Amino acid sequence: MTAIQETPAKDAGAGVRREALYFALRNGKLLAGFGVVAVLFLLGFAGPLVLEAADPNAYGSQPMAPPSGEHWFGTTTFGQDVFAQFVHGLRTTFVVGALGGGIAAVIAMAVGFTAGYRGGLVDEILNMVTNIVLVIPTLAVLLIINAYLGVRSVPAQALFIGLTSWPWAARAIRAQTFSLRTRDFVALARLSGSSTRKIILREIAPNMSSYLFMMFILLFGGSILIASSLDFIGLGPTEGVSLGLMLQNANQWSAMQLGLWWWFLPPGAGITAVVGALYVANVGLDEVFNPKLRET
């Protein structure tokens, strides 16, 4: 019986994947979203190398200059090149998003899979922990921690963001795991003596891989937004540049009142573009993986 059932199941899997790819390449939202993210990603990673400016925070000789051929995005009150800061800031943004989102995703999966698969007391306890972290206002906790941290780095910021932003994802994974747990193929794996770890990694996780990927995208975007808020309050990394820090500086040095619009427009637009494009791509992914949405 297993032999008969397994072959078509695997074939169907490959078919579904091919079909998903087919629709993915024809989904405007997905392509546009990932397109924008890819362009900004390249800008953030190649930009700093091409610019050769060692320190984007270095003071220049032309303060408060509007955008020109020399300074594409103009300069700050201190003559810093806004474009150089922007590309470096983009890089920080991606790092925070990937690290923070990644850490949150790992915790969410560990908690969600365990709670959903094991059930019982383990589930009760993990559920309680999840609820507590869910209710506690994340930014307030991050404020306290970061305020006491003397030296703040981007990875540390991402770590703490990851540690506090996983609960909703853990809940969602738990619910999905719960429904997969009773399926035939999982029961079969259990009967054939696979370990819990193996069942989760080989049977359950692959069956919700698209879901996990979409979840990671949302956590990625969320981390970027939280980080920018922290930066803006003045608890950003003590060294380097980020888009949030640029906004903070612009606000602190009254860029608005001085009419230096080129100082505060690009960083906010950059964050909005990255996060917005991720969200739009996510909607596209949803349409690709969810045939019900595809028909319309």
Place this chain on the structure above:
Amino acid sequence: MSLRVSELRVYYRTLKGDVKALDDVSFTMRDGEILGLAGESGCGKTTLGKSLIRLDGRMRHMGGTVELDGRELPIGDDRRMNEFRFHEVSLIPQYSMSAMNPTRKIGKMVGELLRSRGVTLDRAELESRLDLVELPRTVLGNYPIELSGGMKQRMVMVISTLLNPSLLIADEVTSALDVSTQKAVAKALTGFRDAGFVKSMIFVTHDLALTSRIADTIMVMYAGRLAEKAPAGVMVTAPRHPYTKLLINSLPEVGVRYADKKLAGIAGSPPSLLDPPAGCRFRDRCPLAGDECAQEPPVAEVEPGHFVACWKA
């Protein structure tokens, strides 16, 4: 004649092309008749049931007519069809367990539904029907979540038949129930017919054993077409179509349901309805298939009331 379906074609629009779920189906029903509609899943029985009341978003009416009590049903026109729904044609859906709005008290929901169709609720009549299916009258003050599965099923039956429709479509109503509840539901359905709440009924099911006990006539479909239609007794004891024969032979003990997916007794699977082969659609699985089966067999009345679509019958 209460219902006359002629050359009905209903296709599903998909990206790969039209799925010919219902391809040239004709039959008639008398007043007071209960028609059991059976077949494997994907044979078109549910599509037929839906076609008579409401096409879903992807279904297209491609041809043929449906006549109820001498009036043509505009089945392809969602808006014009509305005046017939509930009043003339009604439905007990497959999903009775979740058919009622979870956040409205049942009595209130029924009242709002009736008012929206321009009918005032006859409380006494509603209560007498609740008595008939042995539901306490207090259910009207309950939310659906407070009812058991069997109670929800019966409640939906009462709602669907409240306006005494001419035709009732019961779509797989027993598949989610346990055996004893199935029997109670089947009994209630015949009771509704006997009491005159509904004139005629189409009982869509994959459970031939149960069908044979409540239906007057049984119609078996295969791959979007009618295979055989005969009085229930004849169908069970003397089927003519090779497919029906295999189906009856593979019947398990009464009350035990076979898997919806595939009949264990018949090798192979039905052809794709995306691009069905010419000729008899059962040909590839048929033990009797011969050369003439490359031609499509017409539906012939071999005895009064017994229709078969097979060259060998």
Place this chain on the structure above:
Amino acid sequence: MRQYFGRKLLVYGLTFFVAVTINWMVPRFMPGDPVSSMVARAGVSNPGAVETMRTYYTNLFGFDQPLWKQYANFWAALLQGDFGISIWVFPTPVSEVIMGAVPYTLGLMIPSVLLSWVVGNWAGAFAARRKLLDNTVLPVGYVLTAMPYMWLAVLLAWGLGVVAGIFPVAGGYSFSLQPSLSWEFVADLLHHWVLPFLSLFLVALGGWAIGMRNMIIYELESDYSNYLSALGAPQRLIRRYAFRNAVLPQITGLALQLGVLVAGALVTEIVFSYPGLGSLILKAIQNQDFFLLQGTFMFIVLGVLIANFIIDIVYVVVDPRTRAGMAGAQA
């Protein structure tokens, strides 16, 4: 019912406990000595004052006592409403400083959160109805949710404040006025309130609209909607049911979003120098006023917990299933 609220209260109680513990632990276990950094950065030059401050803080933190005693003392002080003395506005008690700022934050948050929730749900339900609307509401919604709160605030301040000059861009009221209950002052207060309110309102709007749109579409495809359609019920009735049922998860969503909304309010206040908790936090950080920061943290946690509990009560009132289920469980 008792079980439902009992469970919720247990979670909130534990959350409060965790928050207090974090609050206690962070200064003690983070690298660095908070006392000397506070004294050093407080910028007091008089050596006598420095010594007094050092003794005072060391006593306050109780660093000379065993850890468990420090912890117990911390709770004891907290339960008496003693959050310490602010350094930034020495020697005002922290609780007093915070109470001065709380009305501004609440006055900003409550209307903007509720209004954006209502209007967002309405817009989302509307968008689910027509393809054309859907194609405009959805992209706008995504841009709004992707926007950092402070950036929209900066854009509004710049556009409507600095460039157009319609609204003031800083403060809770004009410096020339003294707080009083005169028409002039109230009008001035409202004038300063508009932009921060508008920016909080707009950013949150997108998320609610998108959520509602998706929920309504889901409800319109649900079994009860199909059943009603099959029985020829008019779209009006079906939509009414769908809307009502779609609102329920949006209420839960409001509880889940509280943390984000508070964060948004804090940064928005900073942009507008609005005299609420956000500006207080900024001042506390700039002045290394850890007591003020920690006090504000406790207030925010308490506020969020209370708001959560209010939402729980509302949910029970609105969703009959919770009550029906509870009645059944009790019987």
